[in-house]
Amino acid sequence: MRKQLASVFNCRATSIILNEKQYTKLCKACDAVLMAGSATIETVAIPWLHVIREHPALLEKYTHIFDGLDRTESAAYYLLSRSRAFAVYARQFLRLIQDEGRLWFCGKKIPSSVDYLFISHLLSRSQNSNSDDFYFGDIPEKLVARGFSVAIALINHSGERAKSIRNQRESSRVPRIILSQSLPLREEVVLYQRLRKESNRLRAEAMRQSGSLERVVYLRSAEEALSSGALGALRIAYQIQRLVAQTCAKTVLITHEGHSWERTVIATARMANPSVRCIGYQHAAVFRLQHALRRNLSGEYNPDMIVTAGLAGKKQLEASPRLRKIPVTILGSNRAISRTKRARSTKKPIKQRFGKSAVCLVLPEGIPSECKCLFNFSIACSKRFPHIKFIWRLHPIVSFQKLRHRNRQLKNLPLSISISGDSLVNDFARSDIVLYRGSTAAVQAIAAGLQPIYLQVKKELSINPLHEIDNYITKIKSIREFGRAINLDNSKSSEVYYKKKMKIENYCNSFFTKLNPSVLIKVNAKYSSR
Numbered sequence: 101m102r103k104q105l106a107s108v109f110n111c112r113a114t115s116i117i118l119n120e121k122q123y124t125k126l127c128k129a130c131d132a133v134l135m136a137g138s139a140t141i142e143t144v145a146i147p148w149l150h151v152i153r154e155h156p157a158l159l160e161k162y163t164h165i166f167d168g169l170d171r172t173e174s175a176a177y178y179l180l181s182r183s184r185a186f187a188v189y190a191r192q193f194l195r196l197i198q199d200e201g202r203l204w205f206c207g208k209k210i211p212s213s214v215d216y217l218f219i220s221h222l223l224s225r226s227q228n229s230n231s232d233d234f235y236f237g238d239i240p241e242k243l244v245a246r247g248f249s250v251a252i253a254l255i256n257h258s259g260e261r262a263k264s265i266r267n268q269r270e271s272s273r274v275p276r277i278i279l280s281q282s283l284p285l286r287e288e289v290v291l292y293q294r295l296r297k298e299s300n301r302l303r304a305e306a307m308r309q310s311g312s313l314e315r316v317v318y319l320r321s322a323e324e325a326l327s328s329g330a331l332g333a334l335r336i337a338y339q340i341q342r343l344v345a346q347t348c349a350k351t352v353l354i355t356h357e358g359h360s361w362e363r364t365v366i367a368t369a370r371m372a373n374p375s376v377r378c379i380g381y382q383h384a385a386v387f388r389l390q391h392a393l394r395r396n397l398s399g400e401y402n403p404d405m406i407v408t409a410g411l412a413g414k415k416q417l418e419a420s421p422r423l424r425k426i427p428v429t430i431l432g433s434n435r436a437i438s439r440t441k442r443a444r445s446t447k448k449p450i451k452q453r454f455g456k457s458a459v460c461l462v463l464p465e466g467i468p469s470e471c472k473c474l475f476n477f478s479i480a481c482s483k484r485f486p487h488i489k490f491i492w493r494l495h496p497i498v499s500f501q502k503l504r505h506r507n508r509q510l511k512n513l514p515l516s517i518s519i520s521g522d523s524l525v526n527d528f529a530r531s532d533i534v535l536y537r538g539s540t541a542a543v544q545a546i547a548a549g550l551q552p553i554y555l556q557v558k559k560e561l562s563i564n565p566l567h568e569i570d571n572y573i574t575k576i577k578s579i580r581e582f583g584r585a586i587n588l589d590n591s592k593s594s595e596v597y598y599k600k601k602m603k604i605e606n607y608c609n610s611f612f613t614k615l616n617p618s619v620l621i622k623v624n625a626k627y628s629s630r
Contacts, residue, residue, distance in 0.1 A: 218250070
C-alpha cells in the first residue's frame, strides 16, 4: 500500500499532458456539476471544478481522469486525500491560534461607509508599504483624491502572519485590510461541516451518473470538497461578506481569473448588500483555451461587469458566447508602458547587435515548475552560446532560495546568468530578447522592443499568451532552435524585419492601456442614481 500511495503522489506531482479533445470534455463535465440544479455555494467553492486554462501545471490536478485507477490505486488515492484533508484542518487549527480568531488586521481605522472595496492580493511583506496596489495600481488613491471612500482587502499569499505585516505607509489614504488565514473556531467548524455535507452529497450524486467520466468527476469533486482550496474559498467569502456588511460597500472589485473564491465572494457580497455592484477585473492575458473566466454560472455567482486591462482582452471576452449578457469595458492596467519608458527601452534591431553579444531576459510565471523549465533550458543554452547573457526575472511570489533548494542546477550558475534585482523597465532597457512561456510580463517586454522567443514543450498544448498573433512569434523546442532564432533576422531584409516587429509591438501595446478611474466613477454614478 505504501508503494501505491507513493505512486499516486508521484504521478500527481508530475506534469500531465491532455489533448484538446480531452480538455474540452473535462471542462464540460466539471461545468455540469457546477450548473446542476442541486449545486450549492459549497459546490462552487471547490477549486477543482473550475478549469482555469490549458496550462500543464494547472492540469496536474486532473491526473487519472481519463486513464483511470485500478482498485488498489483508487483505495490509495482515497487514503491519501483523506490524510491530506486531516493535515489541512490540523494546520488550520494552528493558524486559528496565531491569528487570535480575528477576521482581518488593519493598521488604520476601517471606514463605516465605502464607495469602492477592492479585493486584491498581498504577495510579500514589502508590497504592503507600497503606495500603489500590485494589481489595481494607483486607482484606489486617485479615487480618494476625487472624494470617494476606498478600502483594499488583501488576500495574504506572503507566507507570513497577517498580524505581523498589518502596518502600512502613513501617507496612504487607503486602508489596507489583510485577511486572516483563519476564522474563529466556531466558524471554522461550521465551514468544515458544510463541506463535509457537500462531500457526502456529491458522492451520492456520483452513484446516479450513467457516464464513466461524469461519475469520476463527481467522485473527485467529493474528495476535493474537503481540500484546503474549498475551505479557503468559503473562508474568504465569509470575510468579504462581513466586510461588505460593515462598510456598506457600494462597489466591490475583484481580480477575475476564474477561481472558485471569486465566485463565492460575489455571491456572499450580494448576501450582505443585495444592491452591491460586483466587478471582475481581467488583469492578465486571456489564453486560447481559457475556460472558467469565459463562462457563466448561476446568476448570483457572475459579476455585474468585467473590466479589462486593455483592448485585446476586451475583444476576446466580448467574443465569448457565454459572456454576452455581461458588459465588458476597459479599465486599463499599471502594466502599461508609457511612451517615454518605451522609447528609452527600445533597442536597435537585434541583427545589428548579435555580432558582439546579446542579452536574453527570461520571464517565467510565478509557478515553480515553469521556473524550472525556463531556467534549466537557459542554463543549457548558456553553455552552448557563451556570448549570450541571460537575466532571470522572478515573479514576486517566487523565492529563488526555495527554487535553488529544490533544483540542483541552480546552485552553481554560469557567469553569463544573473538574477535581476532591478526594475522591470531597466531590465527591458538592457535586454534584446525575451524568452518566455505563459508569462504576461512578456507582453510588456515585447511592447518595449524585445524580440520574443516562445519555448514550446513537446506534445503539450500551447500556453502562449500571444496566441492571436502566433504566426508572428518565433517558437522553439530545442537548444539548436534557440540558436537559429537569435540569428534568424540576419538573413532577412530590414523591411521584412520591421514589418514583423511593428505587427507584434502594436498588438502588445493593445494588451495594456493606461488606468482610467473614470470607468469606475461612472459605475458609482449608476449605483447612486438607482
